[in-house]
């Protein structure tokens with residue numbers, strides 16, 4: 498009997514992966530957590546049946562959410578990661594000796610323990626001595642901080658369920674306040690392709706623009722996310738993510754990556770016209 502994981506990408510589009518083994522399934526206080534093994538994508542995590550990360554394509558997402566801001570500001574030392582319980586974002590951050598402190602605020606400790614058990618290559622660096630894990634709501638956590646972080650990365654689920662608060666005006670305003678004068682906010686910014694994701698993209702972009710002088714979107718192709726065309730938001734108090742890239746500095750670090758490179762960094766901010774149109778009324782991008 499064949500087992501398939503299926504996610505609805507739109508009311509008329511479904512995406513399925515053949516599953517070899519259902520490794521883990523549990524209901525936490527926040528969401529349904531499943532971990533499965535597949536031939537094509539290796540082991541993968543879903544939350545409330547929505548695709549989060551797969552062993553095969555996670556490098557794309559984690560390269561782009563971390564190395565883009567890190568190539569813009571070489572002085573990033575204190576980082577806040579909100580969500581990110583699978584550990585992939587933290588793993589990439591720990592590759593920088595310049596990073597001294599990583600606060601991971603993950604609402605669901607069951608996600609961390611499941612990923613430590615079944616996705617060790619992603620979660621392994623959660624035990625790095627620079628990492629402090631706080632099991633609480635990122636929306637509440639960030640209210641307590643002022644002018645502290647160089648970088649905030651919001652590696653959250655989509656804007657419903659526990660992740661909903663991480664797409665609000667209040668949250669973005671508190672992220673602005675929690676960042677220092679050179680602060681950068683990067684977030685997973687949904688997708689321009691299917692209606693429900695495009696609408697959350699627009700809303701998030703409108704809200705972020707109310708606080709940050711520099712707001713640009715960049716893109717990557719992530720096969721297991723709806724439509725594959727996935728965007729990230731780069732918001733900053735001081736830096737333009739393309740004009741201010743420190744290309745020689747980053748290349749001299751010698752960090753081996755499977756996806757990110759500095760030419761791709763610059764190219765990823767060149768958006769298709771339909772995406773520019775989707776958000777242009779909030780001002781030039």
Ligand code: SAM
Nearest residue numbers: 580581582603604605608634635653654659660
């Ligand atoms: N890369 C994935 C994506 O783009 O959808 C996200 C991966 S990571 C597993 C998402 C994490 O965000 C989950 O572990 C979830 O528990 C966490 N999360 C959701 N809402 C949160 C909140 N309000 N505060 C902190 N963590 C939250």
